[in-house]
Amino acid sequence: MLELRHISKSFGDRQVLSDISLSINKGEIVSILGPSGCGKTTLLNLILGLTELTEGQLVLDGEDLSHVSMKDRGFNIVFQDFALFPNLNARENILYGLRNNPNASTPQEVEDLIDLLGLRKHLDQRIDELSGGQKQRVAIARTLVLKPRLLLLDEPLSALDGIIKESIKERIRTVARQYQLTTLIVTHDPEEALTLSDRVLIINEGKIAQFAEPQTIISNPANDFIRQFILSQLNIKRSNILKLFSESLPQTTPASSRIAKPQPFQEFGHAVA
Numbered sequence: 001m002l003e004l005r006h007i008s009k010s011f012g013d014r015q016v017l018s019d020i021s022l023s024i025n026k027g028e029i030v031s032i033l034g035p036s037g038c039g040k041t042t043l044l045n046l047i048l049g050l051t052e053l054t055e056g057q058l059v060l061d062g063e064d065l066s067h068v069s070m071k072d073r074g075f076n077i078v079f080q081d082f083a084l085f086p087n088l089n090a091r092e093n094i095l096y097g098l099r100n101n102p103n104a105s106t107p108q109e110v111e112d113l114i115d116l117l118g119l120r121k122h123l124d125q126r127i128d129e130l131s132g133g134q135k136q137r138v139a140i141a142r143t144l145v146l147k148p149r150l151l152l153l154d155e156p157l158s159a160l161d162g163i164i165k166e167s168i169k170e171r172i173r174t175v176a177r178q179y180q181l182t183t184l185i186v187t188h189d190p191e192e193a194l195t196l197s198d199r200v201l202i203i204n205e206g207k208i209a210q211f212a213e214p215q216t217i218i219s220n221p222a223n224d225f226i227r228q229f230i231l232s233q234l235n236i237k238r239s240n241i242l243k244l245f246s247e248s249l250p251q252t253t254p255a256s257s258r259i260a261k262p263q264p265f266q267e268f269g270h271a272v273a
């Protein structure tokens with residue numbers, strides 16, 4: 001279990017995060033959602049160890065990691081721009097991290113991961129010959145061969161759309177379940193957070209606005225900020241949200257009354273990105 005205990009962060013006089021306390025279960029997928037500047041990236045960087053805490057503690061399975069270096073925390077992040085090597089092919093990128101840590105995965109584990117992420121037929125292609133979804137899967141594979149104790153994803157779907165996005169979501173879920181890998185995802189997109197995660201952490205102005213399961217956030221938003229933040233996005237993408245949460249929405253709210261009868265959720269599990 002990952003525990004954040006009364007975490008605060010200031011840059012100079014400016015407090016960016018204040019008194020963040022929560023626990024995340026092993027294998028859980030949690031999205032960190034909030035408007036631009038609310039402190040999402042700062043929180044991710046504090047967990048990763050890129051930034052020092054001002055106050056509070058970060059504890060994993062009872063071990064206090066608050067002052068442990070980034071390298072020794074054993075976490076890993078997939079950045080928004082993938083940070084792949086364009087002159088290497090997909091296989092070389094996946095294996096790159098193992099050069100300094102050759103025993104992190106066995107050859108069989110690497111092959112299993114390649115199959116799990118559907119990358120076998122792309123292994124000999126150079127990075128600039130791959131689609132956005134394929135690059136994202138290579139970036140995830142390259143991180144996973146190092147067997148991180150925690151997977152952090154920074155806006156993993158922002159460069160993708162439609163069926164490719166759904167396919168990557170499905171794969172992130174499969175990886176988290178199969179490897180019991182606690183996964184934290186930064187996003188500014190409510191639809192993404194609500195459809196991908198077990199629980200969503202909504203931050204507003206550096207404080208927790210709500211930390212709950214998607215259905216609870218939809219049916220029982222904690223305050224006006226959530227109501228407006230979620231509902232305004234629902235108005236744009238309501239059909240997608242409703243496919244998943246039609247039963248959770250109160251029947252009498254203005255938003256739900258404007259919405260057409262929900263269609264069954266379309267399964268994209270076998271789509272190829």
Ligand SMILES: Nc1ncnc2c1ncn2[C@@H]1O[C@H](COP(=O)(O)OP(=O)(O)OP(=O)(O)O)[C@@H](O)[C@H]1O
Binds near residue numbers: 011
């Ligand atoms: N190194 C720093 N020094 C000073 N202020 C910083 C630093 N890093 C972040 N901030 C400030 O902290 C606040 C939160 O920034 P952060 O990047 O965490 O927000 P965010 O929610 O990730 O935003 P976005 O969605 O736009 O990336 C911002 O007001 C930002 O200006």
